[in-house]
Amino acid sequence: MPENVPENVSAPSAPQQLSPATLAVVAGRPARALDSELNTPVSLSATFVGGGSLGAAALGYGRFANPTWEALERTVGELEGGRSLSFASGMAAVSAALHLVPADATVLVPHGAYNGTHSLTAQLAAQGRLRVQHVDITDVAAVRGALAGLGGGRALLWLESPTNPLLEVADIAALTAAGHEHGALVVVDNTFATPLLQRPLELGADVVVHSVTKFLSGHSDVVLGAVVARDEQLLAALHAHRTFHGAIPGPLEAFLALRGIRTLPLRLERSQASAAVLARRLREHPAVARVRHPSLPDDPGHALASAQMSGYGALVSIEVAGGRAAAEAVVDAVRLWVPATSLGGVESLVERRRRHANEPVVVPEELLRLSVGVEDVEDLWTDLRQALDAARP
Numbered sequence: 001m002p003e004n005v006p007e008n009v010s011a012p013s014a015p016q017q018l019s020p021a022t023l024a025v026v027a028g029r030p031a032r033a034l035d036s037e038l039n040t041p042v043s044l045s046a047t048f049v050g051g052g053s054l055g056a057a058a059l060g061y062g063r064f065a066n067p068t069w070e071a072l073e074r075t076v077g078e079l080e081g082g083r084s085l086s087f088a089s090g091m092a093a094v095s096a097a098l099h100l101v102p103a104d105a106t107v108l109v110p111h112g113a114y115n116g117t118h119s120l121t122a123q124l125a126a127q128g129r130l131r132v133q134h135v136d137i138t139d140v141a142a143v144r145g146a147l148a149g150l151g152g153g154r155a156l157l158w159l160e161s162p163t164n165p166l167l168e169v170a171d172i173a174a175l176t177a178a179g180h181e182h183g184a185l186v187v188v189d190n191t192f193a194t195p196l197l198q199r200p201l202e203l204g205a206d207v208v209v210h211s212v213t214k215f216l217s218g219h220s221d222v223v224l225g226a227v228v229a230r231d232e233q234l235l236a237a238l239h240a241h242r243t244f245h246g247a248i249p250g251p252l253e254a255f256l257a258l259r260g261i262r263t264l265p266l267r268l269e270r271s272q273a274s275a276a277v278l279a280r281r282l283r284e285h286p287a288v289a290r291v292r293h294p295s296l297p298d299d300p301g302h303a304l305a306s307a308q309m310s311g312y313g314a315l316v317s318i319e320v321a322g323g324r325a326a327a328e329a330v331v332d333a334v335r336l337w338v339p340a341t342s343l344g345g346v347e348s349l350v351e352r353r354r355r356h357a358n359e360p361v362v363v364p365e366e367l368l369r370l371s372v373g374v375e376d377v378e379d380l381w382t383d384l385r386q387a388l389d390a391a392r393p
Contacts, residue, residue: 020079020195020196020199020265021196021265023075023078023079024075024079024196024261024262024264024265025262025265027074027075027078027079028040028070028071028072028073028074028075028078028258029071030071039258039259040067040068040070040071040255040258041067041068041255042068042251042252042255043066043067043068043251044251044252045062046061046062047061047062048060048061048062062248063243063246063248064243066248066249066251066254068251068252068254068255068258069086069248069249069251069254071254071258072084072086072212072226072249072254072255072257072258072261073085073086073226075258075261076195076210076212076216076226076228076261077228079195079196079261080190080195080199080200080201080208080228081195081199081201081202081230082201082208082228082229082230083228083229083230083235084226084227084228085226085227085228085235085238085239085242086212086224086225086226086249086254086257087224087225087226087227087242087247087248087249088223088224088225088247088248088249088250089211089213089223089224089225089247090116090191090209090210090211090212090213090214090223090224090225091116091120091211091225092225092242092245092247093209093210093211093225093226093227094116094117094120094189094209094225095120095241095245095247096227096238096241096242096245096247097187097207097209097227097238098120098121098124098130098156098158099237099241100156100185100187100207100234100237100238101130101154101155101156101185102154103128103129103130104131104153104154105130105131105153105154105155105156106130106131106132106133106150106153106154106155106156107121107124107130107131107132107133107155107156107158108133108134108135108143108146108147108155108156108157108158108184109121109132109133109134109135109158110134110135110136110137110158110159110160110163110168110170111134111135111136111360111362112163112164112165112166112168112360112362112363113158113160113163113164113189113360114160114163114164114189115353115356115358115359115360117158117160117189118358118360119358121158133146137159137160137161137163137168137170137175138168138169138170138300138301140171140174140175140178143157143175143178144178144181144182147178147179147181147182147184148182150182152182152183154183155179155182155183155184155185156184156185156186156187157175157176157178157179157184157185157186157187158187158189159172159175159176159186159187159188159189159200159205160188160189160191160192161188161190161192161193161198161308162192162193162294162301162305162313162315163192164189164191164192164315164369165315165317165353165363165367165369166292166317166362166363166367167192167292167293167294167299167301167313167315167316167317168300168301169294169300169301169304169305169308170304171304171308172188172198172200172203172204172205172308173203173204173308176200176203176204176205177204180204185206185207186204186205186206186207187205187206187207187208187209188200188205188207188208188209189208189209189210189211190208190209190210191209191210191211191214191215191344192214192215192313192315193309193313194210194215194216194264194268196264196265196268196310196311197268197272197309197310197311197312197313198308198309198310201228201229201230203308206229206231206234207227207228207229207234207238208227208228208229209225209226209227209228210225210226210227210228211224211225212224212225212226212257213225213342213344214342214343214344214345215264215267215268215314215343215344216257216260216261216264216344217256217257217260217261217344218260218261218263218264218267218344218345218346219256219260219345219346220342220345220346220347221256222253222256222257222260223253224249224253224254224257225249267346267374268311268314270374271314271372271373271374272311272312272313272314272372273377274314274372274374274375274377274380275293275295275312275313275314275315275316275370275372276293276295276312277377277381278316278370278372278377278380278381278384279291279293279295279296279316280296281381281385282316282318282384282388283296285385285388286321286392287320287321287322287326287330287388287389287391287392288318288319288320288321288388289318289319289320289321289366290318290319291316291317291318292316292317292318292319293312293313293315293316293317294306294309294312294313295312314344314371314372314373315343315369315370315371315372316369316370316372317367317368317369317370318367318368318370319364319366319367319368320366320368320388320391321366321392322366322391322392323365323366324352324354324365324366326366326391326392327352327365327366327367327368327391328352329387329390329391330350330368330384330387330388330390330391331350331351331352331368331387333386333387333390333391334350334383334384334387335383336348336375336379336380336382336383337349337350337370337380337383337384337387338350339351341356342371343369343371344371345371345373346373346374347373347375348370348371348372348373348375348380349370349371349373350368350369350370350371351368351369352365352366352367352368353367353368353369354367370384
């Protein structure tokens, strides 16, 4: 690790093999002692004492490390089975991961990936920093062919599973093996699944990225990101990028995110159970042309998700019969669901994704992404059904 990163940034501290649900509660706590604090406090210091006869400070300076960040990093690292670094936002984490490869590298990106990732890779390509190639990550053979077509050139394979917002499921183990066979670094955005449902490092990935803003913090009140890896050289490069690009998290945000993680197992259990109920009911509504959720037996990603994940997630995407206008009418008609971007909070959100100019064109105009929160599922269904009824052509 870099000189200014303490060795225990995300080192496992649990005395026994614990389930992810338990780790979410106990990881990253201060050492237990009489009258010790149960929670890591917010450290607002930008400067740490050192120098002269005292020697160098372990933390050094507030842009290098912070005790509150470290508690969050230990927790995320233990959940993912690696070592974690926190960032100022999910996009800061994405940017750091993309900068792990040299300027002549090609980045293979899912054709339906998160629009922020699409936009950043397009910008870097326009600047001559990277070359970008879009691939269908549900087709392992096609991705393998794209990697082979690079002729051994430096590459980064970027994966999402499930993807945002098409909820396509990638075979992470097979794609990672293909990437490594052709010398590519493999990064997985695990924001949708969270480490409770999927641990990409165990499936062979080199780096995992999170928008901590979403499910991990879970209360729509912080903007943070995280990167997780096991390789020390990768971690050193990621830390250097964070330090010199200034993409550091705020201590209060780190504290809030850590507090949010403590309830992640309960929130996710409730949300994904409701998502599965809603997906089944939505499939029967005449105003819905298609439902996307891996829990459905006829979903293209169902079998793979059942084998690769320990749950199907709390995001549902639907395509509204009647096109864009009908989809917008649904968004206008809901009263309990909140029309807003983002996802993973305790409140349920709905959004027509193509309202964003930078949304990938493979996303249908009439697609609505539903982020299912922790409200009563019957209340959610009643509100959604009345909105769909009103929008029927």
